[in-house]
Amino acid sequence: MNVDETAPQKGTVTQRAIERIKAMIAEGRLEPGQRLPTERDLATQLGISRSSMREAIRALTVLGVLEARHGSGIYVTQLEAGDLLETFGVVADLSRGPRLVELLEVRRILESTATALAAARITPDQLAEVEKHLTAMNATDDPEEILAHDLAFHREIAAAAGNETMAAILEGLSSRTFRARVWRGYQEEGAFARTRREHAAIHRALVAHDPEAARAAAAAHVGEVEEWLRAQLGG
Amino acid sequence: MNVDETAPQKGTVTQRAIERIKAMIAEGRLEPGQRLPTERDLATQLGISRSSMREAIRALTVLGVLEARHGSGIYVTQLEAGDLLETFGVVADLSRGPRLVELLEVRRILESTATALAAARITPDQLAEVEKHLTAMNATDDPEEILAHDLAFHREIAAAAGNETMAAILEGLSSRTFRARVWRGYQEEGAFARTRREHAAIHRALVAHDPEAARAAAAAHVGEVEEWLRAQLGG
């Protein structure tokens, strides 16, 4: 009748180990920043081999839950938004076709709201930082540099919105390779001027602390790219 | 001088293997659904041990990029929104305190937009499905069953919005354990009646195909929980 009490036997042992560790963290038995036992000890505790335990640790590492330091030990991350949402970039990097449009639609929704929130909450210091990237972006012709400042421009705004989780998601949706893939074609059509105009409009709304104007400007900004990409796929 | 041409030597070999495979997919050299070489062959090709290759594969498996079938082989997933965003549930499950409020804020933004889109696009069949879960939810007192139908209610609406990516994100933000943790306390205060009223309002807006009413109803619905949770943490 298999009254085996210690082995639920569902899935692979590695998968079970992953769940066990996740559960330990969820239940608070492992605090953020805390150090775990050694791989060898953990393997013994869960009754599995070190190889399997290593796979489980590696999995939780890429998910941003654990962090392995060579020679030191394994630690629980701070479990902050940035740690856990880093994997969001993978989604953006591996999505293609219609999925890209959907991602831009999500970004438009979140970015417009974040920009609206930023308009209401942004501090002079943060605003100065935004302006720094805005002027730097308009002062060069190097596409690489423009892209970098463009990213920073929106990142500062997202940070000013005061929701780290939203900022982390937007960061993932704007990951380097994702933007590079879409931006490349978009900017080749001489969209630089339009982009500058839209960025200026967003900036004006931030200065005026006008949330609705900021929301509209940000939505239009992302929407432009969205429509362009939609047309690319349609034709 | 280390003019080693074949070894960039950045990070662990496993991490490099992960990037290599991700790149192969991003470049289109590996199509969705396609089968990869065996673990042993892949390890040989990349010049690493099978152990390290297995860790890389395991990592990409938990990210929803690859799928390993015992005895058959390793395959690239369809790379659809659901596959890649499954890990989003982990974020919801491991977040606590202020992070939970932020997650609910993101959900409020996306859910309200998704509900508005659904109001404009929902088909009679989809509407019938939504109503099925609405009535079933009101016909029982079992918290578990209510939660299940509640989840399905919102899932159907998200699906009707026509953006799979958004639906997948919302699915993660409503993962079983996440809802269970928050709902438990919320419903204990006799919020059932209020929840039913809010669900009814959302349903009315869908029937009327009124996007703005739907947006408002959904935002209020999530906002109620959000405010309650905010108060819980504040006190």
Add this chain to the structure above:
DNA sequence: CCTCTGTATTGGTCGGACCACTTCGCTGGT
């Protein structure tokens, strides 16, 4: 008290062995 050093600890990598499951061709009967 500080610095250097060597040793123990710990994660990273490797190779091989065996197990569990799937697949598919072969066998044998109908």
Add this chain to the structure above:
DNA sequence: ACCAGCGAAGTGGTCCGACCAATACAGAGG
């Protein structure tokens, strides 16, 4: 000719043991 059943080959899953590489820490030396 067809098909059910069997068995070998292939493949992922698990385990073991060894060694490498980076870190941490205690003790020696200044």
